[in-house]
Amino acid sequence: MEYHEAVDFLFGLRRFRPKPGTESTARLLSHLGDPHESIEFVQIAGSNGKGSTARMVERTLREAGLSVGLYTSPHLTDVRERVRVDGRKIPRSAVTEYVEAVRDYVRARASDGESPTFFETMTGLALWQFGRQDVDVAVLEVGIGGKYDATSVVDPIASAVTSVTLEHTGIIGDTEEAIARDKAHVAPADASLVTGVTGSALEAVREVAGEVITVGATDGGDTGDASDDGATDDGEPVDVRVTYEGRTNHTEAAVSIEGAGLDLETRIPLPGRHQAENAGIAAVLAGQIGDVSEANLERGLRNAHWPGRFEVMGTDPLVILDGAHNPGACEQLAETLATYEYDDLIVVFGAMHDKDHREMVAALPIPDAVVATEPSLERAEEDAVLAEVFANAGVTDVRTNPSVPDALEAALAEVGPDDCVLVTGSLFAVAEARSRWSTVSVPKRIRNRDDARDALEGADVDAVDVDRAERSAIHRVVETNLQVSQANRLQEELLRLGGECVLTGGDRTDERVDAVLMGTLAQFTSLVETLESHSPGRGGVRSIARDLRESLEIGSSDPEVDPWYPWHDRTAVMGILNVTPDSFHDGGEYDSVDDAVARAEAMVDAGVDVIDVGGESTRPGAKPVPTAAEIDRVVPVVERLADLDVSIAIDTRKAAVADAALEAGGDVVNDVSGLDDPEMRFVVADHDAGLVVMHSIDTPVVPDRKVVYDDVVEDVIDQLSERILLAEKAGVDRDRIVVDPGIGFGKSARESFEMLGRLEEFRALDCPILVGHSHKSMFAHVGRDADDRLEATVAASALAADRGADIVRVHDVPENVAAVRTALAARNPERFAWD
Numbered sequence: 001m002e003y004h005e006a007v008d009f010l011f012g013l014r015r016f017r018p019k020p021g022t023e024s025t026a027r028l029l030s031h032l033g034d035p036h037e038s039i040e041f042v043q044i045a046g047s048n049g050k051g052s053t054a055r056m057v058e059r060t061l062r063e064a065g066l067s068v069g070l071y072t073s074p075h076l077t078d079v080r081e082r083v084r085v086d087g088r089k090i091p092r093s094a095v096t097e098y099v100e101a102v103r104d105y106v107r108a109r110a111s112d113g114e115s116p117t118f119f120e121t122m123t124g125l126a127l128w129q130f131g132r133q134d135v136d137v138a139v140l141e142v143g144i145g146g147k148y149d150a151t152s153v154v155d156p157i158a159s160a161v162t163s164v165t166l167e168h169t170g171i172i173g174d175t176e177e178a179i180a181r182d183k184a185h186v187a188p189a190d191a192s193l194v195t196g197v198t199g200s201a202l203e204a205v206r207e208v209a210g211e212v213i214t215v216g217a218t219d220g221g222d223t224g225d226a227s228d229d230g231a232t233d234d235g236e237p238v239d240v241r242v243t244y245e246g247r248t249n250h251t252e253a254a255v256s257i258e259g260a261g262l263d264l265e266t267r268i269p270l271p272g273r274h275q276a277e278n279a280g281i282a283a284v285l286a287g288q289i290g291d292v293s294e295a296n297l298e299r300g301l302r303n304a305h306w307p308g309r310f311e312v313m314g315t316d317p318l319v320i321l322d323g324a325h326n327p328g329a330c331e332q333l334a335e336t337l338a339t340y341e342y343d344d345l346i347v348v349f350g351a352m353h354d355k356d357h358r359e360m361v362a363a364l365p366i367p368d369a370v371v372a373t374e375p376s377l378e379r380a381e382e383d384a385v386l387a388e389v390f391a392n393a394g395v396t397d398v399r400t401n402p403s404v405p406d407a408l409e410a411a412l413a414e415v416g417p418d419d420c421v422l423v424t425g426s427l428f429a430v431a432e433a434r435s436r437w438s439t440v441s442v443p444k445r446i447r448n449r450d451d452a453r454d455a456l457e458g459a460d461v462d463a464v465d466v467d468r469a470e471r472s473a474i475h476r477v478v479e480t481n482l483q484v485s486q487a488n489r490l491q492e493e494l495l496r497l498g499g500e501c502v503l504t505g506g507d508r509t510d511e512r513v514d515a516v517l518m519g520t521l522a523q524f525t526s527l528v529e530t531l532e533s534h535s536p537g538r539g540g541v542r543s544i545a546r547d548l549r550e551s552l553e554i555g556s557s558d559p560e561v562d563p564w565y566p567w568h569d570r571t572a573v574m575g576i577l578n579v580t581p582d583s584f585h586d587g588g589e590y591d592s593v594d595d596a597v598a599r600a601e602a603m604v605d606a607g608v609d610v611i612d613v614g615g616e617s618t619r620p621g622a623k624p625v626p627t628a629a630e631i632d633r634v635v636p637v638v639e640r641l642a643d644l645d646v647s648i649a650i651d652t653r654k655a656a657v658a659d660a661a662l663e664a665g666g667d668v669v670n671d672v673s674g675l676d677d678p679e680m681r682f683v684v685a686d687h688d689a690g691l692v693v694m695h696s697i698d699t700p701v702v703p704d705r706k707v708v709y710d711d712v713v714e715d716v717i718d719q720l721s722e723r724i725l726l727a728e729k730a731g732v733d734r735d736r737i738v739v740d741p742g743i744g745f746g747k748s749a750r751e752s753f754e755m756l757g758r759l760e761e762f763r764a765l766d767c768p769i770l771v772g773h774s775h776k777s778m779f780a781h782v783g784r785d786a787d788d789r790l791e792a793t794v795a796a797s798a799l800a801a802d803r804g805a806d807i808v809r810v811h812d813v814p815e816n817v818a819a820v821r822t823a824l825a826a827r828n829p830e831r832f833a834w835d
Contacts, residue, residue: 002462003092004504006099007079010125011511013106013118020148024109024116028124029153031105035131036138039069041154042285045142045183046162048329049196049278052270052306053162054141056282057289060300061137062086064292069130069138071123071151076308076431077438077481077512083126085133088719090125092710094132098125119143123150137289145172147185158288159186160194160281163274164201165328177204184208194284196277198236213260213284214238217277220245220256242280244273247339249682251312251729252302257283266298267678269305271312272336302678305726308430310336312729313437318342318420319412321434323427327356330363333424337365342420344368346411349390350404350429353381357389360425367422369397369414373407375428376483377510386425403485404432405540432483436543440721441551442714442764444477444516445757455479455516476524478517478551479714482544487515489541493530499523517548525554550766565668565690566647567738567768567806570831571820572609573797574649574809575600576774579633580617580625596637604644607817610668611644612809613637613661614651618672618699618745631660638664649692653699655679662687668738670809672745673699674723685731692738692770693723697746705746712751713758716741720765738807740770749781756796759803768806773797775811790815798823 029036042057044050051072058070067086075081080089102124109115116124123140130138140151146161164180172182180201187193187209194213197205206212216238240262245254248267255276256265268279279301286292286300310333313319318340324333347367351357372386383400390398401407404423411421423433444455455477482490491501499519519527531545549555566572579596600611615633616625625633634650634657641648642665650661653673658680662669668690675681675693684691695716697707709715720739727737739762743752752773762769779792790812797808797816801823810816824831 001096001100003096006096007511009099009103009106010079010095010118010121013115013121016110016115016117018117018119022148022150022153024114025120025123025150025153027109028102028105028116028120029127032101032124032128036127036154037131039127039130039135039154040137040289041156042137042139042289043142043146043151043154043156043159043186043188044139044162044285045146045149045160045186046196047165047167047179047326048332049162049274049281050141050160052275052304052309053160053278053282053285054139055306056268056279056301056304057285058084058139059087059304060282060286060292060297061139061289063300063303064286064290064296066136066290067133069126069133069135071126071130071138072141073119073122073143074427076427076434079122079511082122083129085129085135088707090129091708093708094129095125098128101128117150120150123153127154142183142186145179146183147172148182149186152186156186156188158191158194158285159188160285161186161205162196162278162281163328164197165326167326167328176201180204181208191288194281194288196281213240215240215242215277215280215284217242217244217273217280219243219273220254240280240284242276244276247271249730250315250318250340255279255301257297260284261287262297264294264297267302269302269678271310271339272332274332274335275310299678303676307438307722308427308434311430311434313434314729315731316417317412317415320420320422321430322422322424323430324360324424325351325355325426327359327363330360330424334363334365337420337422340420342418343416344419346371346415346419346421347390348373348404348407348411348421348423348429348433349386349425350375350383350407350432351381351386351425352379352428354379355381355426357381357386358392361389361393364424366393367395369411370395370399371407371411372398372400373404373429374402375404375426375432376485377428380426380428403540404429405436405486405543408433408436409540409542432540435483437725438721439481439543439547440717440764441478441480441547442717442761443551444479445760475518475520476552478524478548480515480517480544480547480551481512482515483512483540484510486540486544487513490515490517490527490531490544494519494523494527497523497526497530499527521552521554524548524552528554551764565768566609570824571801571805572807573607573813573817573820574610574612574770574807575603575608575813576651576809576811577603577611577613577637578617579613579615579637593636593640597640600637600641600644603813604646606814607821608646608813610647610649610807611641612649612651612670613641613666614670615657616652616654620702627654627656630654630657635660635664638666641665647690649690653677653680655683659683659687662689668692670694670740672696672740672742674720674742675726681727681730681732684727684736688733688736690736690738691727691732692740693720693727694740694745694770694772695720695723695742699745707746709747709751712747712754713741713761716755717762717764720762724765724767734767738768738770739765740772740809743771743773744776744778749778752776752778753781756800756803759800759805763804769804770807770809771796771800771805772809773800774809774816794819802827 070084083090161183173179184205192211192213193209240259243256252267253271308323311321324330345367346369350373370390372383374380494501504513531541615630647667649668650666651670655677658669670692775789779789798819801820
């Protein structure tokens with residue numbers, strides 16, 4: 001079975017309507033051998049905030065060292081987002097294996113009129129995967145209600161009901177009290193239910209759940225009731241009070257949590273008082289589950305990024321994506337938006353037909369202009385209907401555009417730098433808008449028909465189309481991910497121009513598909529010009545043109561890089577200077593300041609471009625170095641090197657170390673953890689420094705960690721793209737960001753060599769590329785022992801330079817400088833002066 005066939009099978013189950021009860025899910029799990037029985041579960045219900053809370057709990061438990069599964073819905077762009085283990089999406093291969101295991105069973109049940117629904121089958125997938133991965137705990141976001149939801153097939157050890165509003169009234173109750181009773185059935189048998197519900201709904205929760213722990217939020221600047229212990233702004237007594245201290249920057253807010261044994265202050269990456277309350281609920285749940293320290297809570301909550309939930313994509317103009325999908329969520333959105341300063345507000349609004357549009361619009365601030373739009377799925381309300389709702393609410397400037405990407409582009413085109421564009425109404429609209437920043441078009445290295453076949457099969461193209469298209473692929477090849485309407489338009493245009501475009505197999509109409517585009521550079525140039533000439537409308541093809549221009553560098557120079565950095569026009573050599581006693585290759589050789597300076601000066605004489613100073617080893621089994629000790633190792637060396645005519649990088653995963661080193665004269669932060677320290681991105685932005693973001697599974701490396709990749713290059717690109725976006729949202733300019741694929745960090749030797757061979761594909765990220773391969777264990781694959789890897793390192797440096805690496809990071813500078821210069825001379829003999 002191919003992956004696209006497995007996904008089509010799952011989506012095909014949407015035709016079955018749910019029936020009350022968990023019996024169907026239980027029978028499905030029984031067919032699989034009840035893989036979930038050894039797992040401990042956390043169940044989170046609520047009208048709003050349950051997904052954000054689930055993410056906060058999951059990230060905090062991971063910070064405490066647990067292996068954690070996370071099951072949420074809906075997804076933004078990829079159904080695999082719903083099922084994660086330790087932050088990583090379920091592999092395509094696992095989805096396919098699962099469907100093969102359940103397909104006959106599901107079909108048999110369907111013939112009896114008892115087929116599991118899409119959500120029930122996806123719940124089965126999540127529990128099956130969590131069991132296979134033997135996670136310590138799994139966090140489940142409830143779909144609808146609680147009592148009859150598929151996730152209630154488990155017996156949770158901790159549970160929460162975040163909030164209650166009037167929603168799904170035809171399914172779980174037509175009053176807030178009835179809805180609260182339904183949701184309260186997620187209560188655990190041996191622990192108190194945690195809830196942010198108030199008033200009569202809280203009393204209804206107590207009727208079902210018995211003992212509860214109540215959580216409430218107050219604003220830090222309030223007086224009166226807000227200053228009373230154990231009370232919220234409206235005087236509601238609570239067990240845990242969360243004080244919302246307001247935003248600390250454009251993407252984060254400060255909160256303090258007190259009660260039920262908690263007393264901590266932290267920041268959260270989700271602004272809004274309601275998110276502060278969610279953080280308080282998450283903190284209580286985490287404490288019920290395991291041994292979670294205050295530091296774990298502070299760092300975990302701050303790292304709980306959740307795309308599409310009041311996500312600030314830019315500040316000039318202010319661009320916000322928020323998936324508010326009911327009146328209560330719109331009211332919370334309006335409250336948070338009121339804390340930002342802007343001139344005009346333009347709202348891009350796309351909602352589902354079964355929502356209360358009038359009350360949603362009434363809850364939002366009155367916009368200066370509206371572009372009503374339609375997400376690409378059958379449930380979407382017509383843009384004309386939504387436009388009429390806004391017009392009836394008194395908005396005079398109301399337009400329609402049936403394409404979410406085009407609606408967003410239209411809004412962005414007319415706003416000034418001090419205005420605000422808000423995309424809201426549903427997570428579906430937000431997902432399509434967010435693709436403007438998240439979609440990556442990957443250029444493929446196609447040398448022969450075998451490469452072409454690999455590229456086509458990797459995108460789940462039907463076998464017939466693979467056979468037909470592989471000859472056409474020995475040109476320029478780009479793989480991307482698009483809405484079906486966009487993909488069909490693109491295919492039509494490229495075929496007309498003489499190129500080729502093949503799509504993921506299957507019959508999906510409301511999900512994104514992979515597309516492989518093939519043609520000459522001239523054909524791609526004509527395609528881009530054609531797409532740019534199209535008037536705005538259904539399909540959003542203008543955004544595709546922009547992506548293709550960037551990935552194929554059509555009509556532009558190489559990716560913009562600050563010319564101050566040595567890699568702006570050539571491959572630079574970064575010399576490793578470990579001022580540690582225990583690094584894997586040269587630990588202890590340069591741990592005195594004088595020895596380190598002498599080593600750096602020798603590197604400069606040999607032609608190094610960047611010196612990378614590191615004070616903590618990331619070798620397998622290395623012990624963490626306290627922050628103060630690392631600063632004491634690194635800063636004196638950086639101060640001595642500041643006058644050298646080279647760039648100085650700081651190899652650290654701690655924001656405090658980076659801050660001290662940049663103050664001492666450093667230029668670039670080389671973060672091998674990929675921004676695991678939540679403060680790091682802000683430190684780099686404040687110093688206007690360079691940033692190397694590496695893909696890493698564990699830092700230090702865990703030798704026996706087994707990571708499953710469907711395609712190691714594409715999976716790493718996917719994960720790095722979100723880390724780049726995270727840095728940009730903090731204010732780090734993209735032209736100062738370098739990506740490191742992380743050779744040897746959570747990759748096998750074969751996977752490391754594959755990344756080296758396909759290095760050009762990382763150009764899709766539109767950032768300079770660093771390769772850190774020096775003396776790595778990958779060279780054992782070609783017969784080189786740990787003390788005999790110089791020649792292999794030098795060969796890989798030459799290969800990396802030839803494949804387009806912007807930086808090679810090495811221990812042995814003279815030999816690798818020679819290798820890089822040789823490769824550059826071969827690519828462009830005019831680069832060097834000749835006698």
